[in-house]
Amino acid sequence: MIHFRTATLGILLLAACVPMSDGNGLDGPGMIRLTAERPEGAAPDSCWGKKTSPAIIETVEREVLLKPAQVTADGVIQQPAVYQRESVQEIVQERVDTWFQVPCAADLTPEFVSSLQRALAARNIYHGPVNGEMTMRTRAAVRRFQAPDGFDSDILTIATARKLGLVAVERQPAE
Incomplete structure (x- = not known):
């Protein structure tokens, strides 16, 4: 049993x-x-x-401005802008x-x-x-x-x- x-x-x-x-x-x-x-x-x-x-979620690559370019009064770029790439997830379609x-x-x-x-x-x-x-x-x-x-x-x-x-x-x- x-x-x-x-x-x-x-x-x-x-x-x-x-x-x-x-x-x-x-x-x-x-x-x-x-x-x-x-x-x-x-x-x-x-x-x-x-x-x-x-929901449909997508990973998007973006460039984020970390430091703007330094430009003189006459328009000469002294230092270029500094960017960083980052991955962000976004909801493309809601549930x-x-x-x-x-x-x-x-x-x-x-x-x-x-x-x-x-x-x-x-x-x-x-x-x-x-x-x-x-x-x-x-x-x-x-x-x-x-x-x-x-x-x-x-x-x-x-x-x-x-x-x-x-x-x-x-x-x-x-x-």
């Missing part, structure tokens, strides 16, 4: 060490993750993710957070996920079993479907679910 507990603990520790990827960690040049936070004005019962694009709405965990029922798998299979993107489980294969298909629209992640967005016909498009009230 001791060996079983030790093995289980080892597996749990190893799982904790696996780097997060795809929807939960680094995803290309930015980080895409689900979050308990919401953007300002979001409905309290809505679920969100955030894509953080990192950008982009919010995206996702189906809440309670909405990802086996029936919903089965519909997602069928919708992706109908578009020849998903080639696995329709089992209602959000497997790695299902997530990979979600990524392939979303990537052409500029969202390279395996996290299903509400926009993608609408595009697949899985979530109703909210009707705008008549004016």
Whole structure:
């Protein structure tokens, strides 16, 4: 029995060490993750993710004037100016957070996920079993479907679910 507990603990520790990827960690040049936070004005019962694009920092070489040139009244340079080169890092582009709405965990029922798998299979993107489980294969298909629209992640967005016909498009009230 001791060996079983030790093995289980080892597996749990190893799982904790696996780097997060795809929807939960680094995803290309930015980080895409689900979050308990919401953007300002979001409905309290809505679920969100955030894509953080990192700031772009560039190293720039500059010449800094240490001592100005000494010039006589008639314009003759007695001593040239003294400059020093220095490297400075500048932020070329600020970090950008982009919010995206996702189906809440309670909405990802086996029936919903089965519909997602069928919708992706109908578009020849998903080639696995329709089992209602959000497997790695299902997530990979979600990524392939979303990537052409500029969202390279395996996290299903509400926009993608609408595009697949899985979530109703909210009707705008008549004016």
